[in-house]
Amino acid sequence: MIIKGKVWKFKDNIDTDIIIPARYLNTSDPKELALHCMEDYDSQFVNKLNQGDMIVAGRNFGCGSSREHAPIALKAAGVSCIIARSFARIFFRNAINIGLSIFECEEIADQCSEGDFLKVDTARGTIENINKNKVYQLNPLPAFIQNIISLGGLREYVKEEVKRRESDV
Amino acid sequence: MGKTIVEKILSAHTDTDNFRIGDIIKARVDFAFANDITAPIALKYFKESGARQVFDKKRIGLIPDHFAPNKDIKSAEQCKLLKEFAQEYGIENYFEIGKMGVEHALLPEKGLVLPGDVVVGADSHTDTSGALGALAIGVGSTDWAAVMALGEVWLKVPHTIKFIYSGKLNKWVSGKDLILYTISRIGVDGANYKVMEFSGEVIKGLSMDNRFTICNMAIEAGAKTGIIEPDEITLEYLKGRAKRPFQIYHSDPDAHYEKIVEIDVSKIEPQVAFPHLPENAKPISKVKEIKIDQSIIGSCTNGRIEDLRIAAEILKGQQVHSKVRLIIIPATQDIYLQAIREGLVDIFITAGGAVSTPTCGPCLGGYMGILAKGEKAISTTNRNFVGRMGHPESEVYLASPALAAASAILGRIASPEEVK
Numbered sequence: 001m002i003i004k005g006k007v008w009k010f011k012d013n014i015d016t017d018i019i020i021p022a023r024y025l026n027t028s029d030p031k032e033l034a035l036h037c038m039e040d041y042d043s044q045f046v047n048k049l050n051q052g053d054m055i056v057a058g059r060n061f062g063c064g065s066s067r068e069h070a071p072i073a074l075k076a077a078g079v080s081c082i083i084a085r086s087f088a089r090i091f092f093r094n095a096i097n098i099g100l101s102i103f104e105c106e107e108i109a110d111q112c113s114e115g116d117f118l119k120v121d122t123a124r125g126t127i128e129n130i131n132k133n134k135v136y137q138l139n140p141l142p143a144f145i146q147n148i149i150s151l152g153g154l155r156e157y158v159k160e161e162v163k164r165r166e167s168d169v
Numbered sequence: 170m171g172k173t174i175v176e177k178i179l180s181a182h183t184d185t186d187n188f189r190i191g192d193i194i195k196a197r198v199d200f201a202f203a204n205d206i207t208a209p210i211a212l213k214y215f216k217e218s219g220a221r222q223v224f225d226k227k228r229i230g231l232i233p234d235h236f237a238p239n240k241d242i243k244s245a246e247q248c249k250l251l252k253e254f255a256q257e258y259g260i261e262n263y264f265e266i267g268k269m270g271v272e273h274a275l276l277p278e279k280g281l282v283l284p285g286d287v288v289v290g291a292d293s294h295t296d297t298s299g300a301l302g303a304l305a306i307g308v309g310s311t312d313w314a315a316v317m318a319l320g321e322v323w324l325k326v327p328h329t330i331k332f333i334y335s336g337k338l339n340k341w342v343s344g345k346d347l348i349l350y351t352i353s354r355i356g357v358d359g360a361n362y363k364v365m366e367f368s369g370e371v372i373k374g375l376s377m378d379n380r381f382t383i384c385n386m387a388i389e390a391g392a393k394t395g396i397i398e399p400d401e402i403t404l405e406y407l408k409g410r411a412k413r414p415f416q417i418y419h420s421d422p423d424a425h426y427e428k429i430v431e432i433d434v435s436k437i438e439p440q441v442a443f444p445h446l447p448e449n450a451k452p453i454s455k456v457k458e459i460k461i462d463q464s465i466i467g468s469c470t471n472g473r474i475e476d477l478r479i480a481a482e483i484l485k486g487q488q489v490h491s492k493v494r495l496i497i498i499p500a501t502q503d504i505y506l507q508a509i510r511e512g513l514v515d516i517f518i519t520a521g522g523a524v525s526t527p528t529c530g531p532c533l534g535g536y537m538g539i540l541a542k543g544e545k546a547i548s549t550t551n552r553n554f555v556g557r558m559g560h561p562e563s564e565v566y567l568a569s570p571a572l573a574a575a576s577a578i579l580g581r582i583a584s585p586e587e588v589k
Contacts, residue, residue: 013358015552017534017552017556018554018555018556022206022533022534022535023534023535025206025235025236025533026236026241026244028209039561040555040556060361060391064293064552065292066293066295067309068207068210068310088358089361089391090307090309093308094308094309094310097311142193142325144193153311155217155218155314155315158220158315159217159219162218165319
């Protein structure tokens with residue numbers, strides 16, 4: 001898979017209350033959640049974001065609550081992928097499960113600028129900063145997680161497993 | 170080599186032999202629960218999975234607590250989904266508001282989560298039940314739907330960091346102060362993906378209520394969970410509560426830890442975590458004058474009976490400052506009733522505090538105590554992120570019930586020592 005997009009930069013410890021404030025969690029409608037994505041960080045973020053743009057962040061992206069509404073809001077707002085030095089563990093699982101692409105890369109957060117264009121090549125495991133003409137390696141995902149992604153997410157895995165168990169009975 | 174308590178629990182719940190740290194394994198789940206925020210998405214995915222029934226009707230909890238009692242029409246619709254699903258699939262542990270509580274206080278209280286269990290909750294503070302010696306892990310809605318359908322969860326076998334607390338606790342220093350201090354030492358991602366095992370003579374001397382508070386906030390250091398080995402205090406707590414047999418596990422003396430952190434508690438004062446991260450804890454003696462508009466005592470972190478008793482001890486015969494809203498929220502109906510029977514609610518209301526039915530409400534900026542622009546609150550909850558309790562330009566200072574009560578009286582962040 002190749003993902004190309006423009007970078008929006010975020011600092012360390014972006015928490016799920018920033019990504020989608022809890023006051024909007026009385027719905028799980030992706031379109032409605034997307035309207036308020038990152039609202040308390042930058043009230044104009046959603047308006048400035050173009051479909052396919054990327055987020056590049058520091059450490060511990062997605063810390064805090066287990067709300068799956070956070071990756072849902074980002075995906076529905078048009079974010080194509082998130083590249084961070086590290087992710088909080090529940091956010092990491094949630095993003096994989098709903099099919100929002102996320103990548104860990106240590107150097108890029110320091111070395112890219114807001115507005116740079118990046119090209120992620122998942123087959124090669126690389127990120128290229130087109131503006132700065134630099135290539136970085138992605139941290140590879142464990143085989144089990146790659147399998148879930150290739151099946152189309154955890155929901156597809158569960159459907160397969162439910163079918164398999166029923167046919168065993 | 171020996172094993173940690175977590176490795177032993179995982180061994181008992183997986184068919185994978187000889188797993189190592191970092192391996193991904195499937196673990197059988199003893200209890201799974203979700204709330205009115207996380208369940209709606211999960212229930213939809215469960216129905217789409219093709220599963221005809223849940224893995225075990227007795228081992229699933231559905232608890233409307235975040236925006237319940239229903240705060241608005243949308244929240245009412247979400248809570249309704251839980252109720253209808255519980256009826257349709259015969260879920261035994263659905264808690265209507267007269268029986269409810271904040272999930273992480275309610276489930277241990279009802280004896281539904283037990284030592285040696287693998288517990289999976291669709292809420293980050295699921296780690297609270299680690300205080301019973303269970304492996305209790307928070308996940309999102311899709312993961313939780315998978316657990317409901319399959320009765321198992323995929324997990325990466327985690328590293329464990331052992332924290333050993335020794336020394337004599339200073340006056341007014343509680344479990345809350347110990348965990349805030351610990352997070353300030355290691356940072357908000359200091360235990361990311363890892364287990365925090367809390368141990369030592371100080372932990373052995375703490376009540377269950379204090380232990381729940383400590384494990385509750387392990388997630389605030391990024392941890393997969395927190396855990397405390399069960400002992401006599403745990404067993405005493407479980408008497409008359411445990412709904413099924415359970416297994417006690419202990420860490421071996423030669424178990425492998427990624428790191429051991431020793432903490433001398435005699436140097437720890439009551440702590441206040443400044444906005445906007447739980448790692449920003451300072452000792453109360455270093456806190457300059459911070460006037461407050463609101464004080465919240467409650468939540469899955471500090472809404473248990475001992476928390477209310479400490480608050481009442483300080484508030485008895487006092488008046489809440491004229492510019493402060495004091496809101497006290499017992500975490501469960503049983504705790505609420507106990508507080509009434511002990512005369513605590515009388516003390517709170519006489520002092521000028523408001524007492525609410527159980528809800529997560531203000532902790533996550535839902536309702537029942539939202540902050541306006543520029544307002545400041547001291548709160549016994551667990552997060553002080555930007556906008557957590559209301560307006561993005563409001564501030565939350567995290568502290569113990571003792572400090573929250575003293576601050577409500579004095580109108581500024583204060584120690585109970587200053588209350589005359």
